[in-house]
Amino acid sequence: MTDDTMAEASAALKEAGSTVGSIASDIKHAAAQKLGEAMTEVRAKADDAKSGVADEVQGVAMALRRAAEELRGGSAQERTIGTIASTLADVSDQIRDKDLGEMVQMVKRVARENPMLFLGGAALVGFAASRYAKASSSGSGMGSGKGMSSGGAQPSPVDVFVDEGNPVVQPVTTSP
Template sequence: MNNNQMADASHSSSDTDTSIGSIASDLRSAAADKYGEVVKEARSMADHTKSDVADEVKDVASALRRASEELRKGSAQERTLGQIASTIAGASESIRDKDLGEILAMLSRAGRKNPVLFLGGAALLGFAASRYAKASADEGTSGDAQEHFRKKAQVDDFVGEGNPNNQTVGSMP
């Protein structure tokens, strides 16, 4: 190989390195842009869900407050339900006002300080979340699925498939 050929090969290699570097830079930039979009969308979804959860928790607090008003004025039950309703209403506002990371840290601290109260609150939030999920579900789809499984259960019971001994209905073990 003569000097001109070696210079051309070196120049060609340099051009290839430059174009690979340019492509890599473009890919990094595109990935960073997509990452930013995903983070923005995730935050938006989290904020929307956080607001919905806060509304559900507020509804639970309102229901407890109404229940406390139905009890005898001044009774221990009335005061206790009223206090629980106030605490839950405050939690609703905290959920709405705080960042998701702050909420998780707050829940972690509360769980360590008072595990029984934490578990009770978790149960209430679970009920609220299931109520939200049920209300958010597409009624046509969920109704069709429920009807399908109800009919399947009736057929299974009739032919004995739901029976652990696989006996026909009405037969003795």
């Protein structure tokens, strides 16, 4: 090869390397931009889900409060259900107020420090999620006639809570 050919080949090689480097830089920039957009979308969806969970927990707390109000004032059941309702309301507020990363770290810490509590909580969350999914897929559950008092009136919160929370609900019949 002549010196001119070598110089031309070297220049072409440098130009190709520069072009490849530029393309790689463009791809890297586009990938970083798409990753940023995806992360923003994931965070938005996670925040929406977090708000939905907080709303559901708040709804359960409100139902428990109504159920507690219908029980005898000062009874052990009323106090217990009231305490559970207050705790769930606090949990709802914490879910709403905490960042998703903080919540993940908190769950990890609880899992390390209290594995049995974590497993019990996971089972409870799974049970609640399956109940929610079942209720969502079959409507509100009010049209089934369960939990209805005589006269076709709206069911009391206690009837609805007991009816929805007990998988083995059987109607109570009284003999004449």
